[in-house]
Amino acid sequence: MTETIDFFSGFGANDLWFLAEAALRTLWISILSIAAGTVLGALCGWLIYEGKIWATLTLTPVLDIFRSVPLIIQLVLFYNFAPIVGLNLDPFASGVVILTIYTAALVANVARGGIEAVGRPMRRAARSLGMSYWQDMRYVVLPIGGRAIFPSWIGVALGVMKDSALVSVLGYVELLKASQILITRTQEPFLILSIAGAFYFALSFPISRYAAKLEERWAQ
Amino acid sequence: MIEIRSLEKYFGALQVLKGIDLTVEKGEVLSVIGASGSGKSTLLYCINGLEAIQKGSVVVDGTNVHAKGTDINKLRQKLGMVFQQWNSFPHLTALENVALAPRIVKGKSRTEARDIAERQLRHVGLDDKLNAYPSALSGGQQQRLAIARALAMEPTYMLFDEATSALDPELVGEVLDTMRLLAEEGMTMICVTHEMGFARDVSDRVAYFHQGVMEEIGPPEQIFGEAKSEHTRKFLANVR
Numbered sequence: 281m282t283e284t285i286d287f288f289s290g291f292g293a294n295d296l297w298f299l300a301e302a303a304l305r306t307l308w309i310s311i312l313s314i315a316a317g318t319v320l321g322a323l324c325g326w327l328i329y330e331g332k333i334w335a336t337l338t339l340t341p342v343l344d345i346f347r348s349v350p351l352i353i354q355l356v357l358f359y360n361f362a363p364i365v366g367l368n369l370d371p372f373a374s375g376v377v378i379l380t381i382y383t384a385a386l387v388a389n390v391a392r393g394g395i396e397a398v399g400r401p402m403r404r405a406a407r408s409l410g411m412s413y414w415q416d417m418r419y420v421v422l423p424i425g426g427r428a429i430f431p432s433w434i435g436v437a438l439g440v441m442k443d444s445a446l447v448s449v450l451g452y453v454e455l456l457k458a459s460q461i462l463i464t465r466t467q468e469p470f471l472i473l474s475i476a477g478a479f480y481f482a483l484s485f486p487i488s489r490y491a492a493k494l495e496e497r498w499a500q
Numbered sequence: 501m502i503e504i505r506s507l508e509k510y511f512g513a514l515q516v517l518k519g520i521d522l523t524v525e526k527g528e529v530l531s532v533i534g535a536s537g538s539g540k541s542t543l544l545y546c547i548n549g550l551e552a553i554q555k556g557s558v559v560v561d562g563t564n565v566h567a568k569g570t571d572i573n574k575l576r577q578k579l580g581m582v583f584q585q586w587n588s589f590p591h592l593t594a595l596e597n598v599a600l601a602p603r604i605v606k607g608k609s610r611t612e613a614r615d616i617a618e619r620q621l622r623h624v625g626l627d628d629k630l631n632a633y634p635s636a637l638s639g640g641q642q643q644r645l646a647i648a649r650a651l652a653m654e655p656t657y658m659l660f661d662e663a664t665s666a667l668d669p670e671l672v673g674e675v676l677d678t679m680r681l682l683a684e685e686g687m688t689m690i691c692v693t694h695e696m697g698f699a700r701d702v703s704d705r706v707a708y709f710h711q712g713v714m715e716e717i718g719p720p721e722q723i724f725g726e727a728k729s730e731h732t733r734k735f736l737a738n739v740r
Contacts, residue, residue: 401583401585401587402587402589404545404550404583404587405581405583405587405646406589407550407573407576408548408550408576408579408580408581408583408650409576409577409600409601409605409649409650409653410573410574410576410577410601410605410606410653411573411601411604411605412573415604415605419600419604420589423591424589424590424591427591498591
């Protein structure tokens with residue numbers, strides 16, 4: 281056997297730290313996008329529910345597009361074409377913008393369903409007590425509809441967190457991109473992808489457990 | 501005083517109220533009877549402005565309900581309403597259900613609202629259910645909760661829209677008893693009902709609605725004893 285020059289080095293403690301940092305970036309981009317996307321989506325869902333004709337005509341097809349086109353295509357298109365209209369966004373900002381709109385497109389449907397779930401008789405009862413439209417929204421529709429759609433919303437949020445891995449194609453070093461970098465160096469894809477998977481699990485599992493706890497408490 | 505003048509209401513092309521004239525004085529208990537689809541429930545919804553009207557007017561204590569400048573949220577505080585479906589807020593306890601509107605609509609403090617809620621729940625006989633969620637209450641209890649919730653706004657008038665129609669037969673009594681109690685206390689009430697016994701015993705006047713028209717109105721002895729209208733007699737013969 282002849283000695284070969286070793287270009288690769290094994291997986292070390294530093295690399296674990298590197299992955300942990302990347303996991304935080306995944307968490308950060310997800311929290312930002314889910315929060316902004318939820319607010320935007322709730323607004324869109326409300327507009328569509330209220331049946332404002334221009335909202336139905338403009339919003340519904342736009343949201344359909346963002347719901348239907350694969351996220352990776354949206355990301356690449358936006359990142360490469362936004363500069364043409366003068367938007368010079370870095371990979372992180374581009375990722376947040378697209379993930380936010382994508383989340384909003386999913387949440388809009390869920391939110392509309394939530395308002396519908398409350399039902400006209402319940403809302404009339406609230407209004408008959410002298411509540412204004414917004415008081416009814418805030419104290420009756422939001423808590424009742426919110427609880428009805430909470431499981432779906434958690435599903436959307438966890439999905440978006442996992443889908444944030446796609447922002448790696450723009451070069452933002454989140455969990456998946458960091459794993460790819462380490463795999464290139466260590467040539468240990470099995471180990472590193474397992475660790476990355478464990479990080480994703482560690483991010484989503486507590487959320488879904490906490491959500492299940494909340495649902496249990498509300499169900500009483 | 502509630503004054504209804506030449507009230508007309510359409511759902512699309514369908515006319516459900518065909519010119520209603522009716523005055524309800526303070527302290528009066530009026531029962532409204534008639535077949536389903538006769539427009540009697542719609543009348544209640546028009547009185548508190550939950551439904552728009554196409555012609556005529558509804559005036560409550562001098563305020564035109566459907567006029568442009570009317571503060572309808574303010575006016576509705578005078579008009580408590582109880583629905584066929586009780587519509588308790590499922591995420592709130594009985595106490596919170598009743599305390600919510602006094603707190604957010606009338607701006608009462610939490611303690612004040614709590615006191616009001618406790619008093620009203622005792623009023624309808626639910627003082628042992630203060631912290632129960634609606635899901636733990638029977639239909640009759642939830643309907644009494646709905647009555648307490650409406651009373652908590654200290655309304656001048658109470659509108660009952662078939663308050664017992666959705667209840668199991670054995671639960672009807674407790675709700676009717678609560679409504680009787682209110683009548684005895686002098687509350688002004690308009691009760692759309694299928695409970696002929698209640699209409700006969702409790703009402704000062706009974707109105708019979710037929711296909712969007714108020715066919716006949718008068719004291720219960722007259723309506724149940726010697727109704728002038730053929731329709732009224734037929735209807736009463738069928739429900740008995």
